[in-house]
Amino acid sequence: MRRFLAISFIWLASIIPAAAQTYPRGPIKVLCSFAAGSGADVIVRFFANKLAEQSKATVIVENRVGAQGNIGTAAVAHARPDGQTILITANTVLAAAPHLFKDLGWDPRKDFAPVGMLARLSFVFAVDAKSSMKSMDDLVQELQKSGEKGFYGSTVNTGIVAAELFKAQKNLSTQRIPFKDVSDALGGLLQGEVTYIIYDTPWVLGNARAGKIRPLALTSKFRSSSFADVPTMAELGYKDYDLTPWWGVVAPAGTPEAIVKQLTAWFAQITAAPDTKAFLNKIAADPYPGTPDDMKAQLESDFKAWGDYVRLANIPVQ
Template sequence: MKIFQKLTVVAALFFSASIALADGYPDKAVRVVVTTVPGPLDAFARAVLAHVQTRLKQPFVIDNKPGAGGNLGADMVAKSRADGYTLLFALDTTFTVNPALYKKMPFDPVKDFVPIAVPVTYSQALAVNPSSKAHSLAEFVKQAKTLKMTYATGGNGSPSHLTMAAFMAAAGIEMTHIPYKGTGASVIDVMGGQVDSVFAVGSGILPQAKAGKLRALAVSGGQRSPAAPDLPTVAESGYPGFNASFAYAFMAPAGTPDEIVQLLAREVALAMNSPEIRELNRLADYTATNLSQQQSATWLQDARKQWADLIVKAKITMD
């Protein structure tokens, strides 16, 4: 009985300490590692965290640490104290693609992190040069089955590469892969006619399509883009169930008190409902997920399995 009473007291003290920590959090600046150079992810993280720091009354300071597909920055956070003062904003691919793509990971994407939020997803838009005879996805597939065609990507294992690999598997076609060091250069060469096609993020494709510099054929996500409501999804175009979506992930080191994780998840959700973030999502062609903290963890788990299966079947490597 005495042992039970002691354990009860220890548990109560631990619980009280956790509550106290959450109640007083944050009482100093919070460092948020962003795994890319300034760009779309960085801009989104800064916009969301501006709302969070206003409400929590402490600075949330961005620290850009790009490299190795996000592994460099994620590894730094994985090895940080789990006290809520070092967090991570990353592309979901660091946790959903890299484990299957890299022969060795410097951290365990499941055991070393706890997801706070997967606040938005984004799809890829398939585009061809305006001179192409393909005016629909069906015509594109027909061409690919009769002609030797090429496709550009932002590099091996990039979202553009994974999306096209998934689509080629679904459509039963093969094309020659032309990898670039970044999606921007790949889109430019499709506009110039050097490469036949590209899957790329909608914000890089749709403005060029409206300007007549590209012809967009479909989007890869589960729903149409608000920025191009007349553009069908791949699923609507003859491939039911097709969904190649990517996301941004807000993460904390494993062991971070749940009270802090849940607090941050609630604050991100509030930020996502602000007019400023809604407008940012519209302009960037992001879709708000409205996922809870636990649902965010499930989303990452499901995506990790989806891409691992594809990477093995398509024999995608970093070489």
């Protein structure tokens, strides 16, 4: 019997790809394309910590900030395809950036291997909590009075496109101040440099509870239980307004299929776990699981949609 079991084990080991047997070979680096403390950073670090539990490996989060998420994304696109460097990112970087920048240095369709989808959330229009503005109508009136002296702040693709679509529907001439990161944008809002900002629900939720900002409207098509009294832009009559970012995982193109499958299995277990659902609920997000094939198909659809958004909002290519 022992001899039979030993032979069986050797046979099973022989049919498992060598890449999967030896993975990971060291610390796994997870890149976050946005600043520490941002809503993106909160999401990335949660899933990175869970990946460490699943893989029994050391997992390191590295923030590569700049160019609306493009610097960190490029770093993973050019990383060695061995599964030791991966990116947890939003579809709005992968799908939108090619329509916003001429020379990215990476191609979302060619330079990445989809691993899986994780979660979805919304972005939020918000003003200084001390301001007199209590609704989007109040914000519109304020911006109409300000004209070209009205300003908004956002450092990510979703926020910029959301603001420009809003401007287009209300014929506003508000301008964007290109802050380096979310903390600078918050400072600009509280100091009166901008009239409003647009950022993701995890970051807005914390600052709203701290009494710093007042949320006015959600960009997604669904309401959030964490913002029970905050309407969606579609509810307020903004036509075809649905910007619902989702988060997923990619590895560099050429990563062995066995390693991608292992990562997919780990993240699927993480996404299905009760504590993950509780965490996402806490930050006003929802689980949004999906296979590599699901992710590839969704990104193709989003790529087209974001091209339409950028054209509708008349955003110049940088």
